[in-house]
Amino acid sequence: MEKTQRTRRVNALQHTPFGDRAAAVRRQDLWVLLAAAALFGLPSGVHGSAQPPAKQSRSSAAATSAGRRPSAVSAVDQTTQPGKQQPSKQGSAKQPPAKQQSHKQPPAGDQHPLEVPLQMALEAQAAFSEVHDYSATFVKRERIDGELTERHYLHMKCRQKPFSVYMRWIEPGNGREVLYVAGRHEGKLIAHETGLKDAIAGTLELEPTSERAMRHSRHAITEAGIGNLIAQMVSSFDRERRYAETEVKLFRNAKVEGRPCVCIQVLHPVPRREFEYHVSRLYIDDELKLPIRFEGYDWPARRGAQPELIEEYTYTKLRLNVGLSDLDFDVRNPQYSFYR
Incomplete structure (x- = not known):
């Protein structure tokens, strides 16, 4: 038919x-x-729209196929400092969880979340290369021998070449002084102790890493200052980007003593030997392009607890390139009390 x-x-x-x-x-x-x-209707493969279909990035496609969200740095605008970090669910009832060695590597082809913080730290390092000396009010709080100290307020002077540090305690320990100049005093620091808490009052010469010299601090005086903080962050970000299990957020418009900053928050959910902190926050001043505050937290001691503060350092009233002289780092300075 x-x-x-x-x-x-x-x-x-x-x-x-x-x-x-x-x-x-x-x-x-x-x-x-x-x-x-x-x-x-139209056959398959012909689109009625004149616009081409949206192209999915390789990293997004890989993340989707792996059943997870793409790894990226989250930029969050915030007018105040970031709130408390949600506690990790890791840990025993009494002791912090033991750190295990990490064997997890970041996915090939994905940008590691720490790439952006590392770049920002390198930019801060470049900005600091123009700084020859500075003075500041240095505020520190540290966990020493398991106990969190009260905040210490110090007047601080630093010079880069030769590396020199002078610190005078404002409170507590009013009048205590420490001075260190690389290459002088046989590599020792000069400390002037005051108050009844010190078994020996007066002026002492101490090895920077000796027990007595580090009785009030987690770090030796040779590690003090903004330059060392930047170097520590560059090294940490570079080392930790070799591993996965890293979450990064940027909090823009955070403030430290009224100064606008970008806060870089790095979180490691699982305790690993390669990670020093559960949560760390680095605050970079928008104008100075330098870090002026750092916070480091340990993993919670028990399930449901908040992360424990390990150390916290803040630089306020920061003045750069003020022209500090040798007299500022001389024990014979008449304004100092080393040999009075």
Whole structure:
């Protein structure tokens, strides 16, 4: 029957006014195709929109196929300091969880979350290369022998070449002084102790890493200052980006003593030997491009507890390149009490 119908169409087309027989057959077939398209819709692969379909990035596709969200730094605008970090669920009832060695590597092809913090730390390092000396009020709070100290307020002077540090305690320990100059005093620091809490009052020469010298601090005086903080962050970010299990957030418009900053928060959910902190926060001053505050937290001691503060350092009233002289780092300075 199909052959008979086609024969009738061909015979009819022999008398069509549109032209010869072959052309008419082609037009007839075209009409049939157009009618079929109208009836059944466009074939697969043809888009009605003039815009091309959105292209999925390689990293997003890889993350989706792995059943996780793409790893990226989250930029969050915040007008105040970031709130408390949600506690990790790791840990025993009494002691912090033991740190295990991490064997997890970041996915190939993905940008590690620490790439942006590392770049920001390197930019801070470049900015600090223009700083020859500075003075500041230094505020520190540390956990020493398991006990969190009260905040210590110090007047601080630093010089880069030769590396020199002078600190005088404002409170507590009013009047205590420490001075260190690289290459002088046989590599020892000079400390002037005051108050009844010190078994020996007066001026002492101490090895920077000796027990007595570090009785009030987690770090030796040779590690003090903004330059050492930057170097520590560059080293930490560079080392930790070799591993996964890292979450990073940027809190923009955070403030330290009224100064706008970017807060870089790094979180490691699982305790690992490669990670020094559960949570760390580095505050980089928007104007100075230098870090002026750091916080480091340990993993919670028990399930449901808050992370424990390990150390906290803040630089306020920071003045750069003030022209400090040798007298500022001399025990014979008449304003100091080393040998009075």
